[in-house]
Amino acid sequence: MVTLVIATCNPHKVGEIRAILGDGFRYLALDDFAGPPEVVEDAGTFAGNATKKAVALAKWLSHLQNPRANAGSREPGDLRDRMFVLADDSGLEVDALSGAPGVHSARFAALDSGQSGNSPTVENNAKLVRLLSDVPFDQRAARFRCVVALTPVPRAEPEGASPACCAEEAELQTELFEGTCEGRIGFAPRGRGGFGYDPLFMPIGSERTFGELDEAIKNKLSHRARALALLRSKLTD
Numbered sequence: 001m002v003t004l005v006i007a008t009c010n011p012h013k014v015g016e017i018r019a020i021l022g023d024g025f026r027y028l029a030l031d032d033f034a035g036p037p038e039v040v041e042d043a044g045t046f047a048g049n050a051t052k053k054a055v056a057l058a059k060w061l062s063h064l065q066n067p068r069a070n071a072g073s074r075e076p077g078d079l080r081d082r083m084f085v086l087a088d089d090s091g092l093e094v095d096a097l098s099g100a101p102g103v104h105s106a107r108f109a110a111l112d113s114g115q116s117g118n119s120p121t122v123e124n125n126a127k128l129v130r131l132l133s134d135v136p137f138d139q140r141a142a143r144f145r146c147v148v149a150l151t152p153v154p155r156a157e158p159e160g161a162s163p164a165c166c167a168e169e170a171e172l173q174t175e176l177f178e179g180t181c182e183g184r185i186g187f188a189p190r191g192r193g194g195f196g197y198d199p200l201f202m203p204i205g206s207e208r209t210f211g212e213l214d215e216a217i218k219n220k221l222s223h224r225a226r227a228l229a230l231l232r233s234k235l236t237d
Contacts, residue, residue, distance in 0.1 A: 001026050002235055005061065005153070007039075007053045007087035012195050017086070020219050020228045024236070036060060046089040046103060050149035051174050053087035058151040061085070083153040086231070090146035090223060092197045094128070094185060096135045101128070105196070125189055125200055132185055140185040144201065144223040148177045148231055175234065179226025194218065 003026040006014050014029045030036045039056045041049040061083070091105030101108040101124070109119035109127045132140060151174045182204045189199035191211025199211030203221050210218050219225050 001082070003028065003083040004086045005029070005057065005083065007057050007085055010195075013088075016215075016219065016224065017228065019215070020225050021232055030057075041089065041103075044103065046091065046145060046147040047149070047176055047178075049089035049103065050087050050147045050176070051151075053089070054085045054149035054151035054174055057087065058085045058153045062154045084235075085151045085153060086148060087151075088146055088148040088224065088227070090144060092128075092142060092144055092201070094132070094140070094142040096139055096141075097131060121196055125197060128185065128197065128200060129188065132187075137184065137187075142183060142185050142201065144181045144183070144197075146179050146223040146227045148179075148224075148227045150175045150177070150231055150234070175231075177227045177230040177234070179223045179228070179230070181221055181223040181226065 002024075004017075004021075005028045006017055007030060008014060009030045011029075014027070018027055037056055037060050039053045041052065043049045043052055089103070091102055093099045093102055104111055105124070106118040107124075109123035110117065112127070183202050183206075184204075186200050186202055186209055189211065190209045191199050191213075193199075193212065193215060194210045198218075199209050201210050202208065203210065203213075206213065206221075210222070213221075
């Protein structure tokens, strides 16, 4: 069975990915391992950040003597039998803001203070509402964009190989899958579902926000669902 190590500790994201991809895979997340590396997402694109996370985690997993035991799994056999790292980066692009917040979506509000790390969701949403306060509805076009990186975990690095060469090889083996969902930004948050900017985003064809839509419906429309559908096709071919 294919094992997917999802490069996140966010249980909502893990649950969403599992719901979209289905039961045909074994799933692990970062909190299933002791001491996974922290990766700084400082690339200028979603693809760059997703690739960076996937490659770093795949290299780290290849060094483990027994990743199955490290993850606390009771499954028999070597977990690295068809093991991949799945990492994604996604965000909101607003046309009236020249594509912002983009790759800075998670720390949109923190950019004003210079603080490191992600901003609270309520602060990010409040900033977006404020910046668009004078923008009419027909000019509030936006999209969620997601890029998923899939990197195979090597069983071991070749003896004597340099870390730089191994990282380059892992990056070359990484495949990218992109999905977008077009919509508009509402004037105020609505709904308690989803996370991030979901309560402000209304997908094309709906008068409800992602925060109001049933999760099953969202998982058919979302940017992440579209990227993961491409990935699933690749793994099940």
